[in-house]
Amino acid sequence: MDLSLLLDRYGEPAILASGGLLIGLTFGAFAQQSRFCLRAAAIEFVAGAPGAKLAIWLLAFGAALAGTQLLALMDLAQLSEARQIASPQSLSGAALGGLMFGAGMVLARGCASRLLVLSATGNLRALLSGLVFAVVAQASLRGSLRPLREYLAAGFTSNEIGGNDLLAFSGASVEWAIAFALAWIAAGIFFTWRASLSPWRALAAIVTGLAIPLAWWFTASMATQAFDPVQVEGVTFTGPSADTLMLILSPPGGALDFDVGLVPGVFLGSAIAALIAREWHLVGFHDGPSMRRYLAGAALMGFGGMLAGGCAVGAGITGASVFALTAWVTLSAIWLSAGVTHYVIDGERARKSTQTPAQATP
Structure with missing residues (x-):
C-alpha cells in the first residue's frame, strides 16, 4: 500500500487519524447491525442455550483471527512489532483485569465497544456508562489509580517466562493458526444455522471481525x-x-x-447504521439501583481493561488474533467472570421471578 503521496500532502498524524476514523466507521456500522456483544454471547453460553448471539461472536472472533494470520502468512503486517508481542506484558494484570472487566461487563450490560455502539443509537445509559469507563481508564493510565494498577501489574510478567508469543512457545506455524481460526468460524457457522440467524447479520459479524486485521494492515503499512x-x-x-x-x-x-x-469513527458508524435502519431512539435509566449498577460496572471495566492491557475487543480479539498469551488469559478470565457474575446476580433474580407466591421468601 503506497501512502507516500498522501503522507507528503497531509502529514502522518492526519493520515493515521483518518485511517482510524474509516476503520472505526466500518467496525461501528457492522457491530451495530450484527448486535456484536461478548456479554450476550457469554450469557447464552452459561445458560446452556447457545444461539444467535454466540454465533455472532464466534464469526467475528474467527474472522479476526483468520484475517490477521493471513496477513502474517502473506507478509503484509509485521505482527512481531505489535505491542502485545514486542513489549513485556503483565500476566497477573491480564488475569485480575480480565476478571474485573468480565464482572463489570455484565453489570453495565455491555463491554466497552458495545457501550460505544449503543450510545450512538440514543442509549443514554450506555453514553453515561461509557463516559465513566473513559474517566476511570484515564485515571488508571495516568491519574490517581495508576499506582494501584502498576502494583497489581508487576506481580507476574511475560518476561519471567521468556515472552508473550503463544505460537513461538508452542512451535506452531502460521498455517496451523489459520486452521485454528477456521475452526472458530466453522463453529460460528454451525450455530448460525442452528439459530436460523439471518445471512445479513452473519455477514455483518464477519465484517466486524475483519476490522481487526484491517487495522493491523493499515498501521503496519504506515510503520514502513x-x-x-x-x-x-x-x-x-x-x-x-x-x-x-x-x-x-x-x-x-x-x-x-x-x-x-478510531473512537469517533465507531460512534459515527454506529449512528449512521442505526439511522438508516430506523433503530435510533432515546433510552434512559429505569431507576436509581439500575443506574448504580451500570456505573459500577463501567468503573470496573475502566480499571480492569487498563490493568489487563485491553478490553473485550482489544485483548479478547485483537490481542488473541496475534496469539499473545496475556490476551488469551484475559479473554478466558472475562468469560469466566462474566458467567459467574451473571449467575450470581441476574441468574438469582431470574430464579426469584419464576417462584410462585408460596415459594417466595417472605
Missing part, C-alpha cells in the same frame, strides 16, 4: 512508510477512549493518531 515511528496495532477501546476524552477536554491542537480517529 512514515518518517516518525508508528505503533503497529489493531482495534482496542480502553486506551483510545481515555485518549479521546483527554483530547476533547484539553486545549485544541492535541496530537492526532490512529486511536484518536
Whole structure:
C-alpha cells in the first residue's frame, strides 16, 4: 500500500487519524447491525442455550483471527512489532483485569465497544456508562489509580517466562493458526444455522471481525512508510477512549493518531447504521439501583481493561488474533467472570421471578 503521496500532502498524524476514523466507521456500522456483544454471547453460553448471539461472536472472533494470520502468512503486517508481542506484558494484570472487566461487563450490560455502539443509537445509559469507563481508564493510565494498577501489574510478567508469543512457545506455524481460526468460524457457522440467524447479520459479524486485521494492515503499512515511528496495532477501546476524552477536554491542537480517529469513527458508524435502519431512539435509566449498577460496572471495566492491557475487543480479539498469551488469559478470565457474575446476580433474580407466591421468601 503506497501512502507516500498522501503522507507528503497531509502529514502522518492526519493520515493515521483518518485511517482510524474509516476503520472505526466500518467496525461501528457492522457491530451495530450484527448486535456484536461478548456479554450476550457469554450469557447464552452459561445458560446452556447457545444461539444467535454466540454465533455472532464466534464469526467475528474467527474472522479476526483468520484475517490477521493471513496477513502474517502473506507478509503484509509485521505482527512481531505489535505491542502485545514486542513489549513485556503483565500476566497477573491480564488475569485480575480480565476478571474485573468480565464482572463489570455484565453489570453495565455491555463491554466497552458495545457501550460505544449503543450510545450512538440514543442509549443514554450506555453514553453515561461509557463516559465513566473513559474517566476511570484515564485515571488508571495516568491519574490517581495508576499506582494501584502498576502494583497489581508487576506481580507476574511475560518476561519471567521468556515472552508473550503463544505460537513461538508452542512451535506452531502460521498455517496451523489459520486452521485454528477456521475452526472458530466453522463453529460460528454451525450455530448460525442452528439459530436460523439471518445471512445479513452473519455477514455483518464477519465484517466486524475483519476490522481487526484491517487495522493491523493499515498501521503496519504506515510503520514502513512514515518518517516518525508508528505503533503497529489493531482495534482496542480502553486506551483510545481515555485518549479521546483527554483530547476533547484539553486545549485544541492535541496530537492526532490512529486511536484518536478510531473512537469517533465507531460512534459515527454506529449512528449512521442505526439511522438508516430506523433503530435510533432515546433510552434512559429505569431507576436509581439500575443506574448504580451500570456505573459500577463501567468503573470496573475502566480499571480492569487498563490493568489487563485491553478490553473485550482489544485483548479478547485483537490481542488473541496475534496469539499473545496475556490476551488469551484475559479473554478466558472475562468469560469466566462474566458467567459467574451473571449467575450470581441476574441468574438469582431470574430464579426469584419464576417462584410462585408460596415459594417466595417472605
